[in-house]
Amino acid sequence: MNDKINLNYLENYAHAFSEKVCSEYFGTKKYMSGQEIIQLTPSTQVNFMVIKALFEKWNEELDKLKSNPFFDYKDMAVAEALKEFMNVLSRAIKIENHHFRPLMEIAVIDTVLLAIDPLLYFWGEIEKSKEENPLKHLKASKKYIKWHTKLLAELIEKGGQEESEIYKNTLNDLYQKMLNELEPAQNLLASLNQVLPIDWNALIQSEAEEATVAAMPEVKEEVLDSNEEESEEKIDDLPISHTEPEDDDKESPTAPVIEERKSTPPSGGTIDxxxxxxxxxxxxxxxxxxxxxxxxxxxxxxxxxxxxxxxxxxxxxxxxxxxxxxxxxxxxxxxxxxxxxxxxxxxxxxxxxxxxxxxxxxxxxxxxxx
Incomplete structure (x- = not known):
């Protein structure tokens, strides 16, 4: 590819997106519940990326718990109790503003990466499994991934019980075969424009362009027609399933200026x-x-x-x-x-x-x- 994602713009866009959503929601409420997360933005994928982050936080805490050498966490009764405990927690999600904003920012970044470069996104998901077999992690993630589902399903099926490097090779092969079948990124991300328009000229840069710029110019942009259905599901248990969004006609406002970080690297043979x-x-x-x-x-x-x-x-x-x-x-x-x-x-x-x-x-x- 001659084009790549401008990470500086993406980070700043995610920050501005999160600021806008959280300012509107937490202006009248102190906490956010799980059901409210599912219906929070017009993008179902962004909402589920937040839930995915919460699920991964739970797994991190569970791993710490299982590291305790005094108890048998493989015992069937213990495993069932932990599963039920997780289900209870999923119905008691309660997040304050300052804790929620970072989750939203990461959710937006992950959503954009998934839409534009699914190869990179799923590569990262394989990496998250570290030394373990990626199958378990990918199966768990599947419940939250609403885009490029065929690619993920094929990866899970063909990857089998192999190690991460085999999964990466399988992913690359599948991606090349399905490249022409993948939904265009602008179609997938159109719903984000309802919250904050994306400047595609800033987000996607050719490799010949400089990595950072002082500021993004204000650009009027036609936004693709899209809207995602509000979910009527209840969070009785994690993981959560959801249907794909449907389109309707809606036009977004003019994209605001989003300033990027400006940094100049050291020069010379070595770094000062x-x-x-x-x-x-x-x-x-x-x-x-x-x-x-x-x-x-x-x-x-x-x-x-x-x-x-x-x-x-x-x-x-x-x-x-x-x-x-x-x-x-x-x-x-x-x-x-x-x-x-x-x-x-x-x-x-x-x-x-x-x-x-x-x-x-x-x-x-x-x-x-x-």
């Missing part, structure tokens, strides 16, 4: 840590600006794919080792010195590339309070 720190510190706050405990925790699925492919020669193990090594550093300066020594020169990194800027910003977030 002082200059890099100063430039990232002067940036405007964005979706992924906050501090993180580890690079693994902070990296988004689209970044994981981009870093692996562009910076680490398609080797996820090499990237994983880099993350662990950088996390062990005591300062940003030490981390940049390690990056210079092991990766910048040896792997011929381009300082002006989007992927290097994103990677350095991730490292900055790791050390920005130290």
């Amino acid at each position: 840590p002082a200059l890099a720190w100063a430039r990232f510190e002067s940036e405007q706050s964005g979706l992924l600006k906050g501090p993180i405990e580890s690079l693994e925790d902070g990296v988004a699925i689209n970044q994981r794919f981009m870093f692996t492919k562009k910076l680490f020669e398609g080797n996820p193990d090499l990237m994983g080792h880099a993350f662990k090594s950088i996390d062990k550093c005591d300062s940003f300066v030490e981390a940049i010195e390690l990056i210079n020594d092991r990766y910048v020169v040896k792997l011929n990194w381009d300082h002006d590339s989007e992927e290097v800027i994103e990677f350095l910003h991730l490292v900055y977030r790791k050390f920005d309070e130290k």
Whole structure:
């Protein structure tokens, strides 16, 4: 592909989308329930991406619980009790504004990625399974994915019990075969325009364009006719199923200006840590600006794919080792010195590339309070 997603614009769009939705909803209410999430926006897929995030949060907590060595969580009675407990929790979802906004932002990013680049999105879903067989995770995710369902179903069927690398190869083969059958991204994302119009000229950039721009110009854009049905389902149990949306005629307002982060990478043979720190510190706050405990925790699925492919020669193990090594550093300066020594020169990194800027910003977030 000669075109790619402008990640800076996408992050800022997701932030603005979340701000608009949450400001309208939480202007009169303090909490959001599960049923209200399902009907929150005109995009069924965005709504279910939020539910998917909650489901994954539950699984994370359950994994921590199962790590306790004093109890047998494989016992049938215990397993049934945990399942019932989850069903009870699903009927008692209660989220405040400041907790909900980040979930909404990630849901919008995931929705756009799924629509525009399902190969990248499902690649990320396979990665989430880490060392385990991806089958279980993909089956669970299927209940929340409303687009490109045939591709996902075929992946689950043909992937079998194989490891993640086999699933990735299978995914690539299936994607190439089904490419002409996939629903166009603009059709799928038309419902998002009812909340906040997407500037497609800003979202999709050719590789020849610069990775970042100072600001997006205001553009009047014809929006595809679309609207998604309100769900009448109840959240009795997670996972939740839902029907695909149907179209009707609706025209969106003019797209507002969405400013992007402006960052200039260091230049020269190696990266100057002082200059890099100063430039990232002067940036405007964005979706992924906050501090993180580890690079693994902070990296988004689209970044994981981009870093692996562009910076680490398609080797996820090499990237994983880099993350662990950088996390062990005591300062940003030490981390940049390690990056210079092991990766910048040896792997011929381009300082002006989007992927290097994103990677350095991730490292900055790791050390920005130290």
